[in-house]
Amino acid sequence: MHLIRLFGIAVLAGALSGPAMAGPDSHTASPVADLDSDSDKTIDISEMGKAASDTFDNIDSDGDGKIDLHSSGNRLSKVEYKKADTDKDDLLDKNEYFAVADSLLRAADKDKNGGLDEMEFNSKEGKKLQRLIQ
Ligand SMILES: [Ca+2]
Numbered sequence: 189m190h191l192i193r194l195f196g197i198a199v200l201a202g203a204l205s206g207p208a209m210a211g212p213d214s215h216t217a218s219p220v221a222d223l224d225s226d227s228d229k230t231i232d233i234s235e236m237g238k239a240a241s242d243t244f245d246n247i248d249s250d251g252d253g254k255i256d257l258h259s260s261g262n263r264l265s266k267v268e269y270k271k272a273d274t275d276k277d278d279l280l281d282k283n284e285y286f287a288v289a290d291s292l293l294r295a296a297d298k299d300k301n302g303g304l305d306e307m308e309f310n311s312k313e314g315k316k317l318q319r320l321i322q
């Protein structure tokens with residue numbers, strides 16, 4: 189709930205800022221801009237959480253709230269998948285999936301300001317995070 193509320197505020201702030209908000213016609217090549225709904229040039233945990241949740245729902249084609257190794261595709265290696273599966277049921281639920289994304293965000297956040305800028309998002313850990321949430 190907390191994440192969702194934060195995201196709502198971010199969207200509202202973005203809408204109020206008017207022209208700075210990317211319109212449906214504008215094309216951005218930057219992976220940060222794609223997810224940066226409040227246009228502060230960084231990906232914070234609420235923006236990452238929204239993307240991770242959307243991606244998880246996409247992968248979870250039968251909608252039971254769990255994904256298997258096969259449907260996670262190339263987002264996680266087998267070892268990473270096993271590590272992420274903290275309750276050892278051979279499936280990842282959204283919390284387990286989010287925990288991986290969260291730890292990658294922390295690992296990539298070199299200046300520890302809680303958000304990933306372009307450089308951090310394109311670091312080794314940042315790229316893994318991108319794979320996971322896109
Ligand atoms: Ca942002």
Ligand SMILES: [Ca+2]
Nearest residue numbers: 248250252254
């Ligand atoms: Ca499923």
Ligand SMILES: [Ca+2]
Nearest residue numbers: 273277279280
């Ligand atoms: Ca599990």
Ligand SMILES: [Ca+2]
Nearest residue numbers: 297301303304
């Ligand atoms: Ca940072």
